[in-house]
Amino acid sequence: MTRSSITIVGASLAGLRAAESLRRQEFDGPITLIGDEPHAPYDRPPLSKQFLAGDWDEEKLALTKPEKLADHDLTFRLGTRATAFDLATRRLSLDDGDSLEVDGLLIATGARCRTLPGTEDMEGVFVLRGLDDSLAIRAALDAGPSRVVVVGAGFIGAEVAATARERGLDVTLVEALPQPLGRVLGDEMGAVCADVHREHGVDLRVGVGVDAIEGDDRVERVRLSDGSVIDADAVVVGIGVIPNTEWLEGSGLEIDNGIVCDATCLAAPGVTAAGDVARWPNHRFDEFMRVEHWDNAVEQGGHAAKRLLQSDDEAEPFMPVPWFWSDQYDRKIQLAGRIRPDDDMQIVTGSVEERRFAALYGRAGKFVGVLGFNRPRHVMQYKTLIQQGVSYDEALAAEI
């Protein structure tokens, strides 16, 4: 399929990797990337890790080198937000008043943080998604707060808590569920993470919600649902993200917790989506997914880019085994596959006590997931087995 031009909305990980892979597929027409952040594409994972710790500077976050960009002849319109798209006329409107008629369109507008209502303008209360957020939190940590309260022990919250602890600060981590990371890892493995945080001196409160964040202009304290009150001068809220799709209302594209795509990442003729904003049926797991992981943004960016150059007959379904990592203290936690709380689970190498192990998950005899603590190589090798569709017994017997 020949396209006169390709426009990418969202100039971050999925968008940039999509553009790069278009050039690798030898697409030589114009590529325009539209991104509302003023910054050149940068990497987000270090924002809760090395960058927040103060060990890295901004330069290290760059997702690509300026010479590479020049090589690829990409047109960037940074600091520019797409405000609307109309599928019927293929017109894309921008907040600077301009509008473009697009041929191929790839949407990679990602997600933004959920906030606690009423705290958006309170000084000392932060969310973490972008470079500016991380800079603001870093400055707050530099100021030596008496206590940092992190609301939500998902991956971002757990990483911020770990980084703040490693900077020697007092940290309280509050989670409404019975265990940190419980939604993803289940209670048993969530409990292992809970132990790791407590061993590092985090004041972990689980099974409690936040009733109020109080203070005049600045945050002063956090009131929890069990009646306790924690004095705090910095609060980081990590309670999940919302896909950035509002600008597509009325576009003619289907929106339902993300941009709804077919199995090949196609949202409409000549329109694809990738990364945190895309939802598609992953045939490997018979499940509609929207995946908020780094590696998925890269892989799906490439797939959605290629899809724009393919006819319907050539198109292939996107069937990845989702994979992510999280670094907390000196633990590298990695999960590949799709696990559920009631899956079978068995440790195959190392032990929970050593905090170094791989755990395999099975469902109805099928091998569906692997969790590793400081076992990066094992996780990747088991991921290959998930890809091959082996049975749970075969995975347990495999020599890795």
Next chain:
Amino acid sequence: MKIVVDFDLCESNAICMQIAPDLFEVRDDDFLYVLNEEPGEDRREALEECVQRCPKQAITIAE
């Protein structure tokens, strides 16, 4: 074309090895070994994919 790996960043997750097993190997000691530091031009595409897929941004290509 020369492969440069920043071993302080590399976490041995073997993603590069999956893409280009002729160039990278994570061994049983959990360290990454570069098998061929100066591959031919025919491996450029695979190597560029490794650069992009490495989640730690640990691989660079020196021309």
